[in-house]
Amino acid sequence: xxKIENRCIAYIFDEMDPSERLEFERxxxxxxxxxxxxxxxxxxxxxxxxxxxxEPPEAIVNYVKAQAERTSENSTETGSFKYLxxxxxxxxxxxxxxxxxxxxxxxxxxxxxxxxxxxxVSSLTAAGDFSDTxxxxxxxxxxxxxxxxHDEVIHFHERFNRGSVASVDSMFNSSFDKLTRVNSSETLxxxxxxxxxxxxxx
Amino acid sequence: MRLNKSYDIPVNYEKMKDRELVHLFRKxxxxxxxxxxxxxxxxxxYSYIYSMIQNRETANDIFQETFTKVITKMDDxxxxxxxxxxxxxxxxxxxxxxxxxxxxxxxxxxxxYDEGSKTDFYDRLPDEDSPGQQEKLELDESTSSLLKxxxxxxxxxxxxxxxxxxxxxxxxxxxxxxxxxxxxxLGRMRYALINLRKMFDEEHEKESKYL
Numbered sequence: 001x002x003k004i005e006n007r008c009i010a011y012i013f014d015e016m017d018p019s020e021r022l023e024f025e026r027x028x029x030x031x032x033x034x035x036x037x038x039x040x041x042x043x044x045x046x047x048x049x050x051x052x053x054x055e056p057p058e059a060i061v062n063y064v065k066a067q068a069e070r071t072s073e074n075s076t077e078t079g080s081f082k083y084l085x086x087x088x089x090x091x092x093x094x095x096x097x098x099x100x101x102x103x104x105x106x107x108x109x110x111x112x113x114x115x116x117x118x119x120x121v122s123s124l125t126a127a128g129d130f131s132d133t134x135x136x137x138x139x140x141x142x143x144x145x146x147x148x149x150h151d152e153v154i155h156f157h158e159r160f161n162r163g164s165v166a167s168v169d170s171m172f173n174s175s176f177d178k179l180t181r182v183n184s185s186e187t188l189x190x191x192x193x194x195x196x197x198x199x200x201x202x
Numbered sequence: 203m204r205l206n207k208s209y210d211i212p213v214n215y216e217k218m219k220d221r222e223l224v225h226l227f228r229k230x231x232x233x234x235x236x237x238x239x240x241x242x243x244x245x246x247x248y249s250y251i252y253s254m255i256q257n258r259e260t261a262n263d264i265f266q267e268t269f270t271k272v273i274t275k276m277d278d279x280x281x282x283x284x285x286x287x288x289x290x291x292x293x294x295x296x297x298x299x300x301x302x303x304x305x306x307x308x309x310x311x312x313x314x315y316d317e318g319s320k321t322d323f324y325d326r327l328p329d330e331d332s333p334g335q336q337e338k339l340e341l342d343e344s345t346s347s348l349l350k351x352x353x354x355x356x357x358x359x360x361x362x363x364x365x366x367x368x369x370x371x372x373x374x375x376x377x378x379x380x381x382x383x384x385x386x387x388l389g390r391m392r393y394a395l396i397n398l399r400k401m402f403d404e405e406h407e408k409e410s411k412y413l
Contacts (some may be wrong), residue, residue, distance in 0.1 A: 006388040013391075014364065015373055044395045046400065048367050050344035051352075056248035059238065064269040068227075068236045070275050196335050 008038050012045055220286045228276060240269075241288055246368040247294050253364050254298045256353045264301055268294040291369060292379050298303065302357055351401045359394035362387055 004027070005009050011024050028035045146152050215223065215238040226235035239357055247268065252261040281290050354361055355398050365371045371379075377387040 002383075005392055009388045009392045009395075010373070012371070040399060041392070041395045044399045044402065047398070048264055048348065048363065051249075051253075051348045051367055052342060052345045053245040053344070054249045054366070055245050055254050056265055057262060060266055061244055064266065064273075065233070065240065067270060068273050069233055174320055 004034065005037075008034070008041060011038065012042050223285045224276070224280070239388070243290065247290065250291070250364050250368050251294055251298055252350055253352055253368075254357075254360060255301065256349065260301060264294070264297045267297050270298070286373055287369065288371070288379070291365065291371070295365070295379055299357070299361075319399045347405075351398055351405075354401065355394055355397055359390050359397065362390040363398075366391065 007016070007024055011021065016024060046097065080095075218226075218235075218238070220239065220242070223232075223235040226232035227239070228315060244265075246260065248265050251264045251268070252258070255261050255264065268290070272290055275293075280286065283376050313409055355363065358380070362376055365376045365379065366373075373384050373387045373391070377384045380387065382390075
């Protein structure tokens with residue numbers, strides 16, 4: 001198949017760029033046989049314009065339209081089922097998450113209850129400023145590393161979670177309420193005389 | 203909203219592009235949008251199928267099969283970026299070609315040559331797919347005459363002529379639908395026109411003889 005013959009078809013059916021068209025028209029002026037062939041094919045192509053559209057039978061068209069309606073109804077039903085399943089799945093997931101969190105809370109509460117029965121040394125350290133001096137911890141139960149400060153006071157407040165630390169703080173603060181104010185200077189002097197100084201080994 | 207009396211489809215649907223109608227049908231199950239699409243293209247699609255098959259019953263079946271696929275597969279396989287009608291024509295074309303190939307295969311397997319009459323089984327059968335034998339459609343004379351000639355073209359040439367005629371489809375798209383190069387599509391059209399010219403000439407000769 002030569003390219004020029006294909007270009008005849010592209011020219012007849014108006015599928016050429018303006019520049020291609022111009023170039024082809026120049027070639028047509030130079031080649032008489034090509035021009036004759038082109039005109040002949042153009043006439044045949046024009047004859048095809050007599051071919052009219054054929055309408056499909058109405059019954060078939062109606063059947064297709066009804067089928068389209070049925071299909072969209074089915075897809076709507078399927079869609080609502082999908083929506084129902086999706087909501088059920090989301091609800092189930094939420095319930096599971098809630099259950100897991102609840103169980104976790106229960107476990108934490110029971111373990112902190114057990115810890116509460118053990119004698120706690122934290123009260124010993126309550127006087128110290130442990131909230132500032134305690135070493136960093138990731139808060140896991142296994143990560144308990146008691147440490148001793150320069151006053152040789154043992155600290156292991158990692159046993160407590162943040163809530164427990166807060167309660168210890170409040171206990172510490174309320175312990176000041178038990179102190180009585182010293183009003184007479186005599187009593188104060190007597191107390192000062194009774195102070196016994198101690199020192200550490202360091 | 204004003205309704206068009208002929209189809210009971212709102213006038214604004216007629217102004218919409220295919221893409222917008224397809225979107226309405228897909229996303230909102232808008233049946234009127236689908237009906238408007240049908241009204242626009244049904245005759246061209248049917249004409250293409252009929253001109254390829256030249257049998258009313260088979261054309262009806264293929265037309266129905268085409269739209270069943272269009273309705274059921276639109277959500278899965280149609281990409282709204284492309285032309286909807288090109289997608290539908292590809293389905294119609296594939297269904298038509300499948301039918302033609304099945305028919306050919308059937309003939310190849312079953313035909314038996316008779317030495318006595320020098321004909322095979324199918325030579326002795328009436329040709330149901332020829333326009334003369336079938337239940338005739340009410341066609342105007344020029345269409346009927348042209349279809350008779352087009353029916354005699356080889357299948358691949360017929361395809362190019364019909365896709366171009368009914369859809370003014372660019373040769374690039376025809377080449378894509380028929381899985382050939384653009385040069386092959388142009389070449390097929392050229393051969394189709396040459397063959398048709400020959401048929402028209404023969405017809406003219408016959409007519410002048412009778413006159």
